[in-house]
Amino acid sequence: MTLDRRTFLGTTGLAAAAAVLGEGAWRPARADKPVNFSGWVFKPDTVKDYVDFYNRKHGGQVKYDAVPWATYHPTMETRALSGEIVDVMYCNSANRERWFDNGFIRALDDLPGMDELKKKMAPGNLESAKSRDGSKVVGLPYFTSLFILMYNEPMLQQAGIKAPARTWDELVEHCTKLKRDKVSDTPYLPNWNNSGSGTMPQFLSDSFSEGASVFDAKNHVVADQEPGVARAMERWQKVYRDGLVNPEVLTKTSSTDTHRLFWSGRYAYHTNHSYYLKTIAGEPENSKLAPKKAKMAMYPGNGQTHMFTEWYTINAKTKVLDDGWKFAKFLGGNLNGDWYVQRQWCLIAGLDNAYPEMYDHPEIIQSYDRWVDLKLLREQYKKGKTINAFKEPWFSEWDSKAIAIVHNIIRGTTTVPKGLKELAALQKSLA
Amino acid sequence: MKTRRALSESAVAWLFVAPALLAIGLVVAFPLVYSLWLSFTDVNLLRATGPAVELGALRIPLFRWIGTRNYTQVLADPLYWDSLWRTLYFVGAFVAEATVVGFAMALVLNERFPGRPLLRSLLLVPWSLSRIVVGLLWVGILDFEFGALNGLLLRAGLVDSAIAFFKEGWSALNVLVSVYMWNQAPFATLLFLAGMQSISDDLYAAAEVDGAGYWRRLWYVTLPALRPIVFLVLVLATVNGFLMLDLIYVLTMGGPGYDTTTISWHGFKTSFTFFKFGPGTAILYTLTALCLLMTVVYHRLVLARFEPEG
Amino acid sequence: MAALAWLFVTSISYQKNLLARPFHLLPPDVTLDNYRMILGLVRFHAEGQAARMLASMWNSLVVGLVVTAVNLVVGTTAGYAYARFRFAGKTLSLFALLFTRMLPTIVLVPAFFLVFRALGLQNTLTGLVIAYCSFTLPFTVWIMKAYFETIPGDLDKSALVDGCNRFQAYWLVVLPVSGPGLVAGGAFTFMLCWNEFVVAQILNTRPGTTTLPPVIAGMNGQINIDYSVIAASGFLGALPAVILVLVFQKYMVQGLTAGSVKG
Incomplete structure (x- = not known):
């Protein structure tokens, strides 16, 4: 024990000295x-x-x-x-x-x-x-990657839900039931995080799954003219208002941070990039939903999601x-x-x-x-929808500033039509 | 003889202050003026050519003068005004909290009780932490998933489900205020304590003879004597409140939505996330104007009024 | 204080115990692994990020010490002059100093960014030293002015009578008895530099050139690093400033309040 401790302290000192001398500003670039x-x-x-x-x-x-x-x-x-x-x-x-x-x-x-x-x-x-x-x-x-729907199979079974949701209405229904029955505080975990890989890809995916476009052929934002987008946003407002989602998702800074919440097994549904299912369903050392207790289902609505x-x-x-x-x-x-x-x-x-x-x-x-039904995943890929608007010079700033507007819609601090108009106006102000 | 001496004193004095003033001129005045210039130009960071000031090998780009267009653009953005009102609330709430809590802690630490020396020496610890660390530490306490406070409340059965402190913009903003207060109030306490100890005991003794209780003594003896310090604390807290950026960076990044976006964060984002130095410096300059206003207030209220005594 | 203690508890805990419910105030298992990880003693999945801790601490130390030294030499001398001399332009330059003290440093950063780019000073410690003087120097002058005002003027007067010139009176007689003020000003300056975040984050973006706070903030913004590891780095990074304040507290309190109480 004492020996261990001494060795530990000794190596600490050495490593510290080596790091200071080696990693510091003094090492000449050799390559x-x-x-x-x-x-x-x-x-x-x-x-x-x-x-x-x-x-x-x-x-x-x-x-x-x-x-x-x-x-x-x-x-x-x-x-x-x-x-x-x-x-x-x-x-x-x-x-x-x-x-x-x-x-x-x-x-x-x-x-x-x-x-x-x-x-x-x-x-x-x-x-x-x-x-x-x-x-x-x-x-x-x-x-x-593309957005997919993942579900916590044991939780659904426990609640007597036989098959994962095929429509958005069904998903909301399941979550409402799970919350009411106290199976889960916040059954749904959408990827509404604050970074570029969160809120906006989720926004595009859910809009696409409602059969709506966000950009027209000239890459102008037309979200405010599409009933499908409005439907998706009204649903987001509802799940947020009813406390079906963990509200702190909005301040997470990455999709990785967000998907780790799903590891806990405390959520029923999660939408995120396909590859995150690998750690969720394939890494028992981290996730309570491995092996393969979390599964993917076809995206609700018409099944289309954002691919990039x-x-x-x-x-x-x-x-x-x-x-x-x-x-x-x-x-x-x-x-x-x-x-x-x-x-x-x-x-x-x-x-x-x-x-x-x-x-x-x-x-x-x-x-x-080992972690996903590959056939289903390839099926989902066929329904992946890409956008071209990302090639516009205004896109990155729009994409970044749009997050706050969408968050305001989610939290109901602005109405759906007003928020969607703001998204279109934002693009005009940048173009 | 007399005049020569006075002259030489002035000259010596200037020799003493010259290095500092020169340095401040170089590292403060010059960038300040240059930033002001930038706020009137169309800054394109990619363009190396164009008008410039050349000093030997140093070439400082001047960019294209566009008058007040950056300012009109910035001021036309509702986000600017939202951020401004939010900033004013933030500053007001922070100043109030930091002053009241700082004063209360000073009152407690001014009494004699066992453990006082220890508490006093620990007082400055929160203040000595980097606000990055302060932010991290409070994440550990307030986090929805693994925060200690939520853990304790849940375990004690006081709440049914964890509290999401950063869910609502309003609560997130107030959490920011409180965390910043935790970091800064000790400094106010320090100033108050120093002030309290410089109040002569005779005054208290006299008040006691007059039959004044604790609160009356506080009101009629302590507070009047502390007036200059109260002003100082108010002003320092106001300025610090305007400038705070790092806690926002670690705790909320200005969100949810724009609900914790203050003027300084808005200016920081515009300048260094979207690299729009023109509008960015314009935003930051309006902040500077606010700070200048505070300096004048500071000067009027504190220096002008109390210098004769000191 | 409890908050800081919790940070320490977290830093010696395993992540899985932090996430466990019911919640434990005292961790069931204690580990130093988080510290070993950031010190590079054990391999873990984000060791590349954590390895920057020590190098950035070194950078912080260098910048902090150099800025402190500059401040003490230049700022103290000016502070002395403001405390003792009457001279033309004194009020005006004092007001200017007060103004710079109230200035938001962030407004200077775009200018630093462009000028340092022209000079090749971005991503250098020299650049940071220059930028840090902008907000520390006015402070130091102010604190030292206030401190010298607490030293009886008779001291220098008698030195002058004994045949010293102004500079000798300052250097040989006043400075040697100004230890507490110097310690206060120095410790305060060092602390400001050690804890500074925004300027370093913007000006020194090349890996290995920045200071500690941006590295810790980077770990925080970084996915896949356990909170317990970040807590360990936060705790380690906070230690130097905390120790500095605890050790020199008496002098800092004296020096800072001497300055502030008088306004």
């Missing part, structure tokens, strides 16, 4: 031409493993750092504006076109091997990968284009024919993929079977 790589925080340990693997196997000099999701894009813009060059960067769809317009990132069409990758991509993903005018590909896919892809992009000012591109292909494509990172993301995190051939791989089929 002569490193590729700087930044991403938002999603399983940063896994990304670090990929980078280590790449540096070892492909003789790379990649330096990776992760930036918190909530502030990722502004932080990366600050870094670019301060003159720093990060060669390879994650970029979400809401910001990608603006980054391209402003000259932060470059088109990839002229780079070796890009044409092949274009052929391998699913058509919808390829369309999303292109710039607004459709002439250039500006990113390689990191992952694709996030990207790897290359800095327009990079001084190591060849090395950077090689690394980007390692991440977002098949370097030397190997889909290593794309496949690993499917296996490790359940991230869905822009390259359909991934789903023919037996290892992947087997892995998905």
Whole structure:
């Protein structure tokens, strides 16, 4: 015991000294031409493993750092504006076109091997990968996702509910019953978090599932003219008013934070990005709903949900284009024919993929079977609906400011028609 | 002889203050003026060319002058006015809480009781914490899922379900006020205590002879003597209230909705999330104007009035 | 105080016990793992983030010490002059100082951002030192002025009679008896720097160049880090300032109140 303690203190001191001397400002940069790589925080340990693997196997000099999701894009813009060059960067769809317009990132069409990758991509993903005018590909896919409905099977069974809700009315009905019977305080967990991956994708999904559009063909916001959007919003007001949701979802700062609440088993229904079902239903060490006590059901309404892809992009000012591109292909494509990172993301995190051939791989089929009904998931994918409005220069600011307006609708501090008009007016003020 | 001496004193004095004033001129006055300039321009952070001030290798961009357009745009936004009223409420509530609680703690700590030395030495701890840590710590207490307070209330059976402190904008804003108060009131207490101890015991003794009870003594002896300190506390709290940003950052990010968005947060977001430096500096400059107003008030009420005594 | 104690309790708890209901005020199991994680002694899934703790503490320390040193040298001298001398422009410059003390620092940051970009000072500790002087220096001058006013003027007068010049009287006679004031001003400055968040968050975005508060805030905004680990980093980060205040409290109270009570 004493020995343990002494060893512990000794190593603490050493590690502290090493960290100060090693990680501090004094260490000279040894790598002569490193590729700087930044991403938002999603399983940063896994990304670090990929980078280590790449540096070892492909003789790379990649330096990776992760930036918190909530502030990722502004932080990366600050870094670019301060003159720093990060060669390879994650970029979400809401910001990608603006980054391209402003000259932060470059088109990839002229780079070796890009044409092949274009052929391998699913058509919808390829369309999303292109710039607004459709002439250039500006990113390689990191992952694709869509919103799905998940349910807590034991809880529904306990309450005598035989099948998960097929319509929104049914879902509200179930939740009302569960609350009344004191099975759950807050049976429904919608992904209304404060970040770019929360409230607005949920808003688009529920609007789509009501058969409504949010943007017209010219990418103008028409949410205020669509009865389906209004229906969705009235439902949101109701579940909020009736206390069927955990109200603090509104101040969560990420979808990951939000989905962890579902681990507790205290909720009946959850809507979130598909890959979160993997930790919920597949990680017994974390989630009370694993293994496979949480399941997915087809999205209510007409089954359509919002589908989107996030990207790897290359800095327009990079001084190591060849090395950077090689690394980007390692991440977002098949370097030397190997889909290593794309496949690993499917296996490790359940991230869905822009390259359909991934789903023919037996290892992947087997892995998905452990946490989801893959057939149903692919079915849901067919009903995924993408938007093009994200390519408009005003989109990221609209997307970010719209959150507060939608939150006001949810909380009933503004009426549905008034709030939806504000969404349209906001777009006009930015365009 | 006499004049020469006076002159040289002035010169020496300037030698003494010159480094500080020079430094302040460089790190405060210059950025202040430059920010003011920015608030009248169309700042495009990506454009390296255009008008600029060149000082050797240093090239400070001036951007395109657009007059008061940033201000008219900012002031036309209802969000600005909502944030302003919210800021005024926040500041008012914070000043009231910090002053009252600070004063009450000072009254208690001014009495002799066992444990007073310990309490007094711990008094400053909340004040010495970074507000990032303050925020974290209160998340641990107030959180809906794992907060200690909710845990205790549930366990004691006082509530049926956890309280969502950040659910309503109104309650979130008041939680912010209270948490900030927890952080800042100790400093007010410190000032009050110092003031109380400088009140001569004779005054109390005299009041006691006159038959004044505890509350009367408080009202007729303590409070009048503390007037300058009350003013000081009020003004410091007012200014601190206007400036608070970091707690919002860790606790609410201005939400839910815009319900905890104050002027400083609005300006911060506009400048550093949307990178609109023009409108951003315009918003922040209106905040600066408010602070300047407070300085004048401070000067009038505290300095002008009490300097003759000191 | 209970709040701080709870932060400590949290920092030695396992996340699963924090989430457990019914709630325990004292954790059923105690662990130092959260601290080991942020000190890099055990591997865990977000060690890359946590590893920035020590480097950023070092940055905070450097910035805090340098700013404190600058403040004490420059600010104290000015404070002395304001306390002792009558001179042309005194009232005006004092008012200007008071005004800068009331200034929202955030309004200066866009200017710092652009100027530092031109100078290459973004993402450097030098840049932070410069920016931090903007809000600490007026404070220090003010505190020191008030402190020197509590030292009897006869002291320097007799030094002058003994043949010292003004500077010698200040340097050799007044400063040596001003320990409490210097400690108060220094500790206060250091504390402001150690705890500052917004400026560092904006100006130093490159990993490894920023100070402690943005790193802790980043962990908080970061998914997949247990609250208990964040609590450990918060507690560790708070310790230096808390210890500083506890140790020098007597002087800080003296120095700060000497300044404030007089207005």
